[in-house]
Amino acid sequence: MPLQSKPLPAETADALYQATGLRARAVPMCTVHPGESSKDTCAVEAESEADVIAVLAYARERGLTVLPYGSGRHLAYGPPAEVPDIALTLRPMNRVTSFSPGDLVVSAEPGITLAELAAVLSEKGLMLPYDPPAPADATLGGLLSAGLSGPRRALYGSLRDLAISLRVALADGRVIRTGAKVVKNVAGYDMTKLFIGACGTLGVVTEITLKLRPLPMHRETVLVRGSAASLAELRSRIAQSTLVPSRLEMVWGADSGTDFVLAVDCDEPKRSAKAQTDAIRAMSRDLGLAMDVVEGEDADAWWVDLAQRLAERRVCIRLQGPPTSLLAAMPRAVEAASALAEPAESVTISAGGLTGVARVAFHPARAIFDRPAPLGALADLAAGASLDMVVERAPAEVRAKHQPTLAPAALALMQRLKQTFDPDHRLSPGRFWGGM
Amino acid sequence: MRDVHIDRLVEIVGERRCLWRPHQVKAYACDGYTAEEGLPRAVVFPETTEEVSRICRYLYENDIPYLPRGAGTGLSGGATPTGGEVVISLARMNKLLAVDFDNLRAVVQPGLVNLTLTRRVSHADCYYAPDPSSQSVCTIGGNFAENAGGSHCLKYGVTTNHVVAAKVVLPDGDVIDVGAPFGDAPGYDLLGLLVGSEGTLGIATEITVRILKKPQALRTALAYFDRVADASDTVTDIIGAGIIPAAIEMMDQLAMQAVDKSNYHVGYPTDIEAVLLIEVDGLAAGVDELMARVVEICRRHRVREVRVAQSDAERALWWSSRKMAFGAMGRISPDYIVQDGVIPRTRLTEVLQKIDEVSRRYGLKIANVFHAGDGNLHPLILYDSRVPGEAERAVRAGSEVLRACVDAGGSITGEHGVGIEKIGEMAYMFSEDEIHAQRAVKSCFDPKGIVNAGKLIPLPGRCVEVKRAREIIEENWQILNSFPDQAAVQARGAFVQQPGREASTSAQG
Ligand SMILES: Cc1cc2nc3c(=O)[nH]c(=O)nc-3n(C[C@H](O)[C@H](O)[C@H](O)COP(=O)(O)OP(=O)(O)OC[C@H]3O[C@@H](n4cnc5c(N)ncnc54)[C@H](O)[C@@H]3O)c2cc1C
Ligand SMILES: Cc1cc2nc3c(=O)[nH]c(=O)nc-3n(C[C@H](O)[C@H](O)[C@H](O)COP(=O)(O)OP(=O)(O)OC[C@H]3O[C@@H](n4cnc5c(N)ncnc54)[C@H](O)[C@@H]3O)c2cc1C
Numbered sequence: 001m002p003l004q005s006k007p008l009p010a011e012t013a014d015a016l017y018q019a020t021g022l023r024a025r026a027v028p029m030c031t032v033h034p035g036e037s038s039k040d041t042c043a044v045e046a047e048s049e050a051d052v053i054a055v056l057a058y059a060r061e062r063g064l065t066v067l068p069y070g071s072g073r074h075l076a077y078g079p080p081a082e083v084p085d086i087a088l089t090l091r092p093m094n095r096v097t098s099f100s101p102g103d104l105v106v107s108a109e110p111g112i113t114l115a116e117l118a119a120v121l122s123e124k125g126l127m128l129p130y131d132p133p134a135p136a137d138a139t140l141g142g143l144l145s146a147g148l149s150g151p152r153r154a155l156y157g158s159l160r161d162l163a164i165s166l167r168v169a170l171a172d173g174r175v176i177r178t179g180a181k182v183v184k185n186v187a188g189y190d191m192t193k194l195f196i197g198a199c200g201t202l203g204v205v206t207e208i209t210l211k212l213r214p215l216p217m218h219r220e221t222v223l224v225r226g227s228a229a230s231l232a233e234l235r236s237r238i239a240q241s242t243l244v245p246s247r248l249e250m251v252w253g254a255d256s257g258t259d260f261v262l263a264v265d266c267d268e269p270k271r272s273a274k275a276q277t278d279a280i281r282a283m284s285r286d287l288g289l290a291m292d293v294v295e296g297e298d299a300d301a302w303w304v305d306l307a308q309r310l311a312e313r314r315v316c317i318r319l320q321g322p323p324t325s326l327l328a329a330m331p332r333a334v335e336a337a338s339a340l341a342e343p344a345e346s347v348t349i350s351a352g353g354l355t356g357v358a359r360v361a362f363h364p365a366r367a368i369f370d371r372p373a374p375l376g377a378l379a380d381l382a383a384g385a386s387l388d389m390v391v392e393r394a395p396a397e398v399r400a401k402h403q404p405t406l407a408p409a410a411l412a413l414m415q416r417l418k419q420t421f422d423p424d425h426r427l428s429p430g431r432f433w434g435g436m
Numbered sequence: 437m438r439d440v441h442i443d444r445l446v447e448i449v450g451e452r453r454c455l456w457r458p459h460q461v462k463a464y465a466c467d468g469y470t471a472e473e474g475l476p477r478a479v480v481f482p483e484t485t486e487e488v489s490r491i492c493r494y495l496y497e498n499d500i501p502y503l504p505r506g507a508g509t510g511l512s513g514g515a516t517p518t519g520g521e522v523v524i525s526l527a528r529m530n531k532l533l534a535v536d537f538d539n540l541r542a543v544v545q546p547g548l549v550n551l552t553l554t555r556r557v558s559h560a561d562c563y564y565a566p567d568p569s570s571q572s573v574c575t576i577g578g579n580f581a582e583n584a585g586g587s588h589c590l591k592y593g594v595t596t597n598h599v600v601a602a603k604v605v606l607p608d609g610d611v612i613d614v615g616a617p618f619g620d621a622p623g624y625d626l627l628g629l630l631v632g633s634e635g636t637l638g639i640a641t642e643i644t645v646r647i648l649k650k651p652q653a654l655r656t657a658l659a660y661f662d663r664v665a666d667a668s669d670t671v672t673d674i675i676g677a678g679i680i681p682a683a684i685e686m687m688d689q690l691a692m693q694a695v696d697k698s699n700y701h702v703g704y705p706t707d708i709e710a711v712l713l714i715e716v717d718g719l720a721a722g723v724d725e726l727m728a729r730v731v732e733i734c735r736r737h738r739v740r741e742v743r744v745a746q747s748d749a750e751r752a753l754w755w756s757s758r759k760m761a762f763g764a765m766g767r768i769s770p771d772y773i774v775q776d777g778v779i780p781r782t783r784l785t786e787v788l789q790k791i792d793e794v795s796r797r798y799g800l801k802i803a804n805v806f807h808a809g810d811g812n813l814h815p816l817i818l819y820d821s822r823v824p825g826e827a828e829r830a831v832r833a834g835s836e837v838l839r840a841c842v843d844a845g846g847s848i849t850g851e852h853g854v855g856i857e858k859i860g861e862m863a864y865m866f867s868e869d870e871i872h873a874q875r876a877v878k879s880c881f882d883p884k885g886i887v888n889a890g891k892l893i894p895l896p897g898r899c900v901e902v903k904r905a906r907e908i909i910e911e912n913w914q915i916l917n918s919f920p921d922q923a924a925v926q927a928r929g930a931f932v933q934q935p936g937r938e939a940s941t942s943a944q945g
Contacts, residue, residue, distance in 0.1 A: 104675065180865070244718060404622040417624055
């Protein structure tokens with residue numbers, strides 16, 4: 001295709017409409033995601049897989065780049081990217097395409113939000129045990145492509161464990177299915193994994209099939225307050241017990257003072273949940289810690305509130321490593337983050353005592369933007385404690401200075417995969433580490 | 437023959453750890469799938485990642501095909517050197533490298549036996565969850581490569597849900613770390629691709645897995661049903677009631693007869709159609725209530741009798757009876773083929789009827805033993821290879837059963853892998869585009885296409901060929917009679933490990 005000058009987004013919008021009949025218009029990229037460039041892109045909505053294929057075909061014909069996205073919330077992730085020629089949202093593709101409650105399997109289009117999906121599932125007493133710290137309008141496709149996980153990973157795993165089959169429109173126009181719509185399957189390569197966390201760089205996901213779980217018959221969360229050290233000890237006792245926490249997070253917010261809260265959630269039936277609460281009460285008493293219990297909707301609300309607080313902050317850093325080291329590092333993380341935040345009270349931290357994944361979220365102080373390493377204090381802390389750090393969300397200028405490095409052999413392999421699935425680098429230009 | 441390449445391999449691992457004389461390497465001619473065999477060029481036994489890397493680099497640079505091997509219990513021919521490969525045995529890399537009980541992770545070498553891992557962590561009340569019936573022999577590396585399952589994966593998941601990181605030697609000898617012991621690694625999920633890749637994308641030399649605490653309590657029940665349909669509905673209703681049992685296994689009358697003739701005699705009624713083995717686990721305070729609900733659901737579906745195990749010995753007997761089911765087939769039939777199809781659980785009754793039809797049509801008995809909770813069927817097709825034509829019929833019946841599974845929206849394999857055995861059936865399940873995409877992944881890892889080639893992914897054109905061959909066979913199946921040897925080996929009982937015969941077949945068999 002001619003590489004000369006690209007058409008103006010407004011021209012693309014017109015021509016795309018002529019070619020596909022899809023409504024397209026030129027809009028500044030920053031309306032897709034605040035903080036992005038103010039340059040224009042051609043925004044178009046897909047209502048079906050056929051629409052996606054049509055847009056990809058058009059882009060191929062004209063040599064244009066395409067950014068597939070859901071609600072555009074996660075675009076503050078990865079390296080700061082170029083403005084795509086076409087920004088293709090899949091948000092209108094939000095149908096449940098098949099649902100077999102007896103098989104604990106559901107298939108849905110990528111534009112569906114978790115709340116929309118939950119409404120359908122709960123009618124049959126089921127749930128997707130997945131609670132990422134993301135805004136309410138985040139789409140399943142965006143979350144999957146971002147590879148984002150939440151506290152429930154402690155018991156149920158991440159989307160990697162829950163997604164069993166996908167439909168994916170590839171850059172070359174082919175549509176493939178990965179996996180199978182059954183809970184157990186080892187036929188061929190596990191291609192589903194390739195697209196999870198790939199940020200839309202290998203193909204456009206048009207359908208997602210997930211394993212489900214029954215809605216818990218009873219909900220109960222234990223909240224224990226205390227110093228990080230004493231809660232870390234409590235965590236170890238719980239981890240070493242036969243208790244069955246469905247989430248276990250050590251949480252800090254500005255209202256906690258020097259204390260943290262260890263939140264231990266339980267999805268077991270009532271009698272078991274009560275027994276678990278009693279066991280934790282005994283452990284807490286032994287350590288001289290005070291404990292509260294919230295049940296039912298109050299328990300759910302507590303976790304939703306935590307997720308929302310993490311999701312609202314403009315910066316979200318993921319630290320990961322062995323839970324013992326992770327929890328031990330949290331008091332210093334509070335200090336480091338408070339020094340980078342504006343206001344300091346915006347700092348919210350949640351560290352997974354079983355998952356080994358912590359999120360440090362805050363609104364960044366303007367002063368840090370110009371530093372050579374804006375998040376240096378956290379990066380040093382992570383390095384010192386042998387934790388990995390990933391910038392999950394941050395303004396472009398901050399993100400640019402904190403990209404993870406990949407080992408050369410692994411990077412080369414990933415680049416070959418990208419080259420194979422998207423040789424013209426048409427999809428999600430620049431939205432991946434190592435310039436994929 | 438000893439040649440310069442063998443000399444080079446010996447330089448890397450020493451004389452004692454490199455076998456090349458035909459009588460020495462014969463034992464590596466196939467795995468648990470004995471239908472095809474081939475003599476390896478050599479078998480090497482590295483002890484470190486460094487050695488594996490040097491071996492791979494040398495072989496790859498010299499265009500010499502090779503493949504990895506664990507314990508050789510695979511049921512689909514993944515470790516069979518059909519192309520005269522050098523076999524890289526991981527058997528000597530069998531150390532438990534590290535356990536972090538506080539954070540519930542273990543780092544193992546690939547040759548460590550599955551059950552050994554559980555034994556080595558059990559003093560701390562921990563275990564490794566994926567429990568294939570072969571767990572006393574098969575290796576974690578083999579489990580990694582096959583994405584092995586087991587009886588408890590309904591609730592606890594399969595291998596891919598328990599492997600969190602690995603050190604992998606790529607086909608050209610480069611060593612990479614994939615995954616992350618906690619959280620997610622940046623970049624594409626190479627670990628996810630490698631698990632279940634049947635040794636075609638790289639060799640895992642260090643594997644980090646999750647270990648779990650043993651459940652506080654469990655209850656096990658045995659439920660007899662007059663009708664299969666009632667048993668199936670019971671399974672669906674238990675799950676529909678919001679209960680995820682640790683395991684739900686089903687056996688039909690024929691399977692019951694076989695196991696009752698084995699060393700694990702339970703005394704199943706001879707006039708029932710199905711038995712369910714149901715296990716629930718969790719906190720002690722709640723398991724009795726859970727089991728009571730399970731029993732009540734069984735009753736609602738006209739169960740003839742339901743018993744809850746009163747002792748560990750009783751529970752162990754029931755489990756042994758189930759886990760030995762494949763082996764017990766030998767008591768009622770000279771030969772059998774085991775299939776591994778998966779279906780949506782809710783279509784169990786319907787697919788079982790189809791299997792019954794296939795059984796009638798081919799005049800062959802089919803015993804059903806399976807992981808009912810996750811719809812993973814193991815139909816055992818019984819035949820007698822001494823009866824002319826029966827082995828061929830068994831192979832075709834097996835293929836038809838898999839097709840019924842795919843037609844019901846399922847898969848051709850739930851845990852045993854594709855290997856060489858089901859490479860033809862890949863075309864039932866995937867379109868040419870889908871297979872092309874998988875082949876493209878293979879090329880990214882192994883551009884020369886010499887690492888465990890001819891396994892898992894059909895070569896270009898082969899799907900079409902297979903489909904065409906199948907059509908020809910269908911129209912005119914007596915044609916198979918002219919290749920009795922091939923069909924007979926195809927259909928031999930998969931669990932009796934045949935002493936390797938000197939033979940070399942081509943990759944496509
Ligand atoms: C650890 C972590 C923490 C986060 N915390 C927050 C937070 O606190 N607040 C917040 O606002 N956001 C947060 N994010 C981002 C958040 O996950 C996104 O909000 C979520 O992905 C939103 O969904 P979306 O529909 O807006 O995705 P989008 O932003 O639209 O898309 C996300 C990525 O997926 C790709 N993509 C989307 N749909 C498809 C598809 N169907 N096929 C292929 N590729 C597709 C896009 O190209 C993009 O690269 C976090 C992300 C991570 C990883
Ligand atoms: C009686 C019996 C019962 C069984 N029950 C079950 C069951 O319940 N569930 C189940 O899932 N399976 C079952 N199997 C199948 C088999 O045991 C599993 O597939 C097992 O995972 C194979 O392990 P292995 O060490 O024997 O591997 P092998 O058979 O030696 O190799 C299997 C594959 O893995 C590759 N490989 C081996 N090691 C590595 C490595 N380190 N890196 C990369 N690739 C490697 C090989 O090339 C080959 O393709 C059963 C088998 C038998 C004989």
